Amino acid sequence: MSLVLxxxxxxxxxxxxxxRKGHVGFYSCGPTVYDYFHIGNARPFIVFDVLRRYLEYSGxxxxxxxxxxxxxxxxxxxxxxxxxxVRQLADRFIGEYYKDADALGVRRANHNPLATEHMDEIIGLxxxxxxxxxxxxxxxxxxxxxxxxxxxxxxxxxxLEELQSGARIEINERKKHPLDFALWKAKKEGEPSWPSxxxxxxxxxxxxxxxxxxxxxxxxxxxxxxxxxxxxPHHENEIAQAEAATGKPFVKYWIxxxxxxxxxxxxxxxxxxxxxxxxxxxxxxxxxxxFFMLSAHxxxxxxxxxxxxxxxxxxxxxxxNCWSDLGHAITNRKKGERTEGNETxxxxxxxxxxxxxxxxxxxxxAAATGVLFDGVKTVNTYLKESDLPDPAVLEAxxxxxxxxxxxxxxxxxxxxxxxxxxxxxEKLIAERNEARKRKDFSRSDExxxxxxxxxxxLEDTPEGTKWKKKG
RNA sequence: GGCGGCAUAGCCAAGUGGUAAGGCAGAGGACUGCAAAUCCUUUAUCCCCAGUUCGAAUCUGGGUGCCGCCUCCA
Numbered sequence: 001m002s003l004v005l006x007x008x009x010x011x012x013x014x015x016x017x018x019x020r021k022g023h024v025g026f027y028s029c030g031p032t033v034y035d036y037f038h039i040g041n042a043r044p045f046i047v048f049d050v051l052r053r054y055l056e057y058s059g060x061x062x063x064x065x066x067x068x069x070x071x072x073x074x075x076x077x078x079x080x081x082x083x084x085x086v087r088q089l090a091d092r093f094i095g096e097y098y099k100d101a102d103a104l105g106v107r108r109a110n111h112n113p114l115a116t117e118h119m120d121e122i123i124g125l126x127x128x129x130x131x132x133x134x135x136x137x138x139x140x141x142x143x144x145x146x147x148x149x150x151x152x153x154x155x156x157x158x159x160l161e162e163l164q165s166g167a168r169i170e171i172n173e174r175k176k177h178p179l180d181f182a183l184w185k186a187k188k189e190g191e192p193s194w195p196s197x198x199x200x201x202x203x204x205x206x207x208x209x210x211x212x213x214x215x216x217x218x219x220x221x222x223x224x225x226x227x228x229x230x231x232x233p234h235h236e237n238e239i240a241q242a243e244a245a246t247g248k249p250f251v252k253y254w255i256x257x258x259x260x261x262x263x264x265x266x267x268x269x270x271x272x273x274x275x276x277x278x279x280x281x282x283x284x285x286x287x288x289x290x291f292f293m294l295s296a297h298x299x300x301x302x303x304x305x306x307x308x309x310x311x312x313x314x315x316x317x318x319x320x321n322c323w324s325d326l327g328h329a330i331t332n333r334k335k336g337e338r339t340e341g342n343e344t345x346x347x348x349x350x351x352x353x354x355x356x357x358x359x360x361x362x363x364x365x366a367a368a369t370g371v372l373f374d375g376v377k378t379v380n381t382y383l384k385e386s387d388l389p390d391p392a393v394l395e396a397x398x399x400x401x402x403x404x405x406x407x408x409x410x411x412x413x414x415x416x417x418x419x420x421x422x423x424x425x426e427k428l429i430a431e432r433n434e435a436r437k438r439k440d441f442s443r444s445d446e447x448x449x450x451x452x453x454x455x456x457x458l459e460d461t462p463e464g465t466k467w468k469k470k471g
Numbered sequence: 472g473g474c475g476g477c478a479u480a481g482c483c484a485a486g487u488g489g490u491a492a493g494g495c496a497g498a499g500g501a502c503u504g505c506a507a508a509u510c511c512u513u514u515a516u517c518c519c520c521a522g523u524u525c526g527a528a529u530c531u532g533g534g535u536g537c538c539g540c541c542u543c544c545a
Contacts (some may be wrong), residue, residue, distance in 0.1 A: 011475095029545075037545085044545045074543075112507055133481095156541075165543060188472070207545085227545025228476085234544090258476075264537070268544055290490045295494075296484060301538070302478070311483060311495040318494080321508060356486085358492095366485050370493035377493095377510095384510055448506080459508050466508090 005223075006252040006362045008231065009155060013362055018222045019252065024062045025217035026057050026253075029209060029234070030112065032069040032093060033093035034078045038274035039289070039304060040260040040267035042104060046290055047257050047298040047365070051108045053407045054359050065216045066109040067209060068094055071116050071202055086192050088118070094304045100277045105285050105409040110217050111216050115208035119194045122203045122211045125245055126196075127184045134244040138174040140186025144321070148177045149240045156232040156255060163232070181237055183207050183289040194353065206237035212239075220245045228256040228299075229266075232345035260451050268306065275304070285408045288313040294365040294408060315373075320412050322376040323401065324468055325383055332463060344382050345392045348400040351375050355404055365408070372408070375400050387462075389445055425456055429465050432458075 003016040007257040018024050031037050031254035037045075055062045069075075070090035079089040096432065098108075115122070126142055134148045146152045146160060149238050164178055172178075180206035187193035193200040213221055219242070226235065242250035259266045267274050280289060292312040296302045311354045349372055358367035379397050383389060432447040448458055451467070459466045 031545080032543095039545050073541090156474070158474060158541070173536055225545095229540065229544055230542060234475090259539070259545075261538075266539065266544085270544065291494090292483090299476085300484090305483090307495090308483060314496085315483095315494050318508095325508080364485075367492070368485095370485065373493050436504075439504070445505075457507065459500090460503070460506080463506080 003360045004321070004362055005053075005083060005255060007252075008256055009251070011157075012111075014253070015219065016222075016253065018060070019218070019220050022059070022061060023040065024060045024223065025221045026052060026055070026062055026064045026210070026223040026225070027063070027213040027217055028066045028109075028224070029230055030066040030068050031093075031097060032072050032074060033090050034095060035093060035269070036276040036278055038095055038267060038269065038276050040083065040262075040274065040281045041304075042277045042280075042289070043103055043260045043293055044225065044227055044257045045106045046104060047294045049223075049364055050294060050365060050407060050409070051223075051255075051298075052411070053107065056362065057403070057407050063111075063217060064109045064113045065211055065213060067096070067113050067115070068082065069205065069208065070094075070114045071192065072205055080190060090114070090116075094279075104277065105290055106138065107409075113212040113216065115203060115212070116192075116194075118212050118215065119196075119203070121197050121215050122196075122207050123184075124242065125207060125211045125214075126203075127435075128245045129183065132244060134177070134240075135183055136229045137198050140201060141174065142184035142198055143175055143180040144183050144237065144240060144244075145176060146181075147177050149244050150178075152240050153236065153245065154368050155236045155239055156195065158232070179232065179233075181206060183241070198388075206234055207241055208246075209234070210238045210241040210303070213251075214242060214246070219248045219250070222252045223253045223255060224251040225255045228258060231256055239242060246446055255298075258300045261301050261303045264303060266288050280309075284309045284313055285316060287412070288316050290408070290410050291316055291369065294410075295369055297362075297366050299362075313357060314351060318411065319372070319376060319410070320468075322379050323411060324466075326379055326397055326401070328463070329383055329389050330391075330398065333391050333394065334388065340407065342390075344378070345390065345396040346376065347378055348396040351378070352400055353404055360408070368404070368408070372404055375404070395434055425451065425467055429458065433465060 005016050006012070006123060007014045021396040021400070028044065031041060051152055052062050052064045069089065069239075073088060075086050079086045082089070112329060126135060129144065130137065130142065133145075135142055135144050153163060156163070160177070160179060163223045184196060184198055184201050184207075185204060186198070187202070191202065213224070215263050224235070224238075224318060261267065262273050262275070265271065265273060280450060292309055293302070293314065302308075351374055354374075355368055355371045358364040358371065361367075375397070382393055384395075386393075428447050432444045435441070435443040435447070453459060455470050456467050457470050459468075
């Protein structure tokens with residue numbers, strides 16, 4: 001088995017074969033850093049983080065690039081409103097991006113290029129396009145000439161005529177074709193600008209991704225991802241810019257995630273129906289948010305709701321219980337225990353194989369969560385039925401969870417031992433167990449309630465009383 | 472108008488020809504001083520109609536409903 005990906009360019013699932021054997025160049029469109037990102041924006045960050053991790057799990061060396069758009073209309077508008085520079089605004093929200101993305105368990109990219117730091121590459125690309133007759137200057141603006149690029153519309157499967165007929169774009173007299181788009185915008189009053197062969201100005205939005213992705217990943221990328229709303233025009237334009245300039249295929253696999261909906265409607269800043277990732281993180285554990293995102297296929301729309309997140313949270317608690325029970329069993333294992341658990345131990349590699357199979361099929365994280373919980377069930381059943389667990393089973397189980405978690409990133413973090421607190425809790429538990437021996441249940445329940453008020457949950461098991469923090 | 476997506480149990484959601492994964496919630500049982508956790512049992516003929524097929528949630532045609540893109544947007 002090997003990975004098969006749904007390629008939006010061909011609208012079919014295709015075997016994944018990278019340009020360079022063993023290596024993957026992966027570019028994902030990043031945020032415009034004019035505000036906190038919302039939970040809908042978080043979807044691609046999380047799902048493509050998982051795809052990247054899966055590629056690494058599968059043995060590829062991945063170069064993952066995600067840009068920050070730091071010069072753009074909304075950036076300028078907000079900076080002016082707040083009386084700060086665009087650069088200051090960008091610095092601020094890049095910092096905020098990392099806070100939230102880190103909290104969500106999104107691994108950092110290998111490169112996070114900024115448009116404003118790649119003016120040479122951008123201007124170089126625009127110059128090439130003009131030289132090759134694919135772009136033209138008009139009063140300090142430079143436009144891409146869509147009619148010079150026959151493949152235009154290949155990604156969105158629309159002809160120029162079809163695209164135009166439904167278009168709601170403003171007529172611009174200086175454009176040769178209504179769908180021509182800006183590569184370079186002449187400076188306006190109150191806007192940051194950079195020198196260029198066409199005068200002072202700033203880059204259009206689409207050009208930065210073409211220029212920066214090719215700089216870091218070469219002229220043909222393996223994977224380019226983003227939200228499905230970027231298919232047109234953003235990604236269509238990226239293809240036009242890159243391929244008109246290089247004459248080579250720009251991207252082998254285009255993948256787009258479905259929207260996150262709220263009240264059955266797309267969550268977006270312009271609709272005003274958004275919840276920032278930060279606000280979501282205050283309400284729900286990050287791992288529950290990740291699990292929620294992974295519980296549906298990445299191309300399907302998912303509906304964000306309080307109920308869905310609470311369900312995800314409960315599912316995580318089940319995983320936590322299993323993981324902590326497994327940890328207890330491992331910590332407390334004794335020498336000379338049984339070693340006849342081979343059959344059970346063998347279940348885990350088989351489950352991992354299943355995980356691999358479903359993930360290889362266009363990255364089916366929803367099915368993968370099923371496999372994860374098959375593992376949970378297997379562990380729970382084994383621990384219940386086995387008084388003296390076979391270390392081989394425990395190790396196989398732990399390996400299974402760690403391997404899957406290297407991709408999904410939803411296991412609880414390692415318990416941080418706050419020494420003093422633990423000792424105090426242990427003491428109370430001992431006192432409670434004394435009371436239970438005396439059958440002084442009112443005292444023992446009092447202690448349990450006291451701990452519960454501190455978020456400590458007790459479990460009486462044949463091996464003694466366990467405690468854990470309730471998240 | 473063009474392009475595209477979705478419709479599976481109370482809720483979330485896999486499954487694309489051989490009689491429905493997984494999670495949440497519910498019910499009954501086991502265990503427990505009571506709990507908690509866990510285990511066992513239990514809860515669906517897959518939007519509707521017609522067709523193809525020995526056989527369809529899965530293919531074809533038609534219908535209904537919902538959503539998105541074609542403008543900034545993950």
